[in-house]
Amino acid sequence: MPSSPSRADRLAALVARPFAHRGLHGHDGLIENTRGAFEAAIAAGSGIELDTQVSADGDAAVIHDYALDRLAGLPGRVCGLAMRELERIRIGRTGETIPSLEQVLALIAGRAPLLIEVKSPGRQVAPLCEAVNRALRSYIGAVAVMSFNPEIGRWFRSHAPDVLRGLVVTEEGKKGFRGRIERHLSLRVAKPDFLAYDVRDFPSRFASGCRAGGMPVLTWTVRTEADRARAAANADQIIYEVPA
Structure with a gap:
């Protein structure tokens, strides 16, 4: 019986x-964060980065903003609606709606590496983490979770240690001593x-220092040739957008 890939091999594949x-x-x-955008990424041979938030009834919804106004032109927040209500909300002037993470995982079905940004501020991270982990239990494919919030990494380390996890970092507004301490504390908590x-950093x-110690460094959001040059010199992989 073949052995399971090591954590290092899974990370390299990701x-x-x-x-x-x-x-x-x-x-x-x-x-x-729509089905069409995910299919386009797969067709281009790229991996996919997406965002998740928790719905009012404890499911993981795939959407970036906490509020619904920018993408849907509606008042209110994602966390104030049940998943069945979010699934009926149209995005922009398209026929796309807000999908659940389970629906997106079924769509991707291992056809592309996947980064799931878990967006849950503060220390009350369990509802969204549980929803994401529940969706991932039957998923087969290269996947990892990541977050700015080190408590997300702590939760997955404690409750789902097999899931690959990343720490999202920006030094924007945090260039001084306090920012350096915060980054080191986040690293200690999340153990990513x-x-x-952030490519701007x-x-x-x-x-x-993390990269020299063997930790892969991805960088976001790469949009220009100058970004690509910085990424090539300082990171192992990019998270990119096509310029308008």
Whole structure:
């Protein structure tokens, strides 16, 4: 019976190709975090990065913003509606609606590496983490969770240690001593397998130190040739958007 891939092998497979940020959107009428954007990323041979938030009834919804106004033109917040209500909300002027993570996982079905950004501020992270983990239990494919919030990494380390996990980092507004301490504390809490770093922060002593220690560094959001050059010198893989 063949042995299961090691954690290092799974991580290498995950970061083997670039990731389309919120799917491949911004052209041909495609909108971020929609089925069409995910299919476009797969067709382009890219991995997929997407965002999740918790619905009022404890499911993981695939959408970036906490509020519904920018993408749906509606008042209210994602966490105030049940998943069945969110699934009926149209995004922009398209026929796309807000999908659940389970629906998106069924769509992707292992055809592309997947990064799931878990968006849950504060320390009350269990409802969304549980929803994401529940959706992932039957998923077969290269996948990892990541978050700015180190409590997300702590939760997965404690409750679903087999899931690959990343820490998302920006030094924007946090260049001083306090920011450096915060980054090191976040690293200690999350104990991530990789970093996803703001491309605007390169070169970064913190990112370089983690990378030198063997931790892969991904970078977001790469949009220009200058971004690509910084990424090539400082990171192992990119999370990109196609310029308008």
